[in-house]
């Protein structure tokens with residue numbers, strides 16, 4: 743578990759961008775593609791914009807990147823809440839990733855079918871690999887959820903076989919399609935991006951508290967032998983042991 747502390751979201755985004763540039767270029771010395779699962783939510787927006795900026799755009803061989811998502815809100819692609827739409831708006835419409843390398847979690851077919859279809863895409867990509875994704879980017883909610891593994895959703899939190907699933911989320915009155923812990927924990931590296939004072943207490947409980955994954959689902963993310971990185975700003979890290 744490696745910690746990277748930053749002053750604020752801007753500083754964190756630059757740290758993550760630099761980390762990604764290094765990781766991508768080193769990985770591509772040994773393999774011909776780089777697979778990354780993007781996170782939903784708002785925290786990654788600044789990172790995406792940075793990666794698409796002149797300062798970073800030319801540091802990455804976008805032709806070798808293969809893009810996935812950690813989870814999707816089951817709303818139309820055109821809906822502002824859709825995670826894939828956010829990623830296209832802030833990054834993918836601005837960098838030359840081949841369209842056939844971009845794998846959205848579809849929301850124009852039944853959610854159960856979307857999860858099954860995604861599982862097949864992942865199986866095709868990773869069936870002969872020593873690990874799954876090269877990097878998974880994750881956010882964490884102020885309730886300790888990550889992906890669409892929400893507190894109390896015990897079946898999804900403890901799923902050990904399926905790599906993808908879908909679930910109904912009462913609190914947001916929508917279905918979600920999500921990766922599960924098994925496929926994330928077989929990644930080469932997982933990076934949480936967590937900012938804001940409102941997450942300081944839950945971050946302390948997730949990292950330093952008792953293992954209670956049904957209350958703090960982010961605790962099931964334990965890549966092995968892959969790396970776990972926490973990119974956090976000072977405000978979110980306020981309650982962590984110094």
Ligand SMILES: O=C(O)[C@H](O)[C@@H](O)[C@H](O)[C@H](O)COP(=O)(O)O
Pocket residue numbers: 781782783784785786812813814815825880881882883887888889890
């Ligand atoms: O679809 C989503 O909402 C995300 O996958 C979710 O897990 C997100 O990463 C956290 O809720 C943090 O979101 P923020 O970055 O907006 O705080």
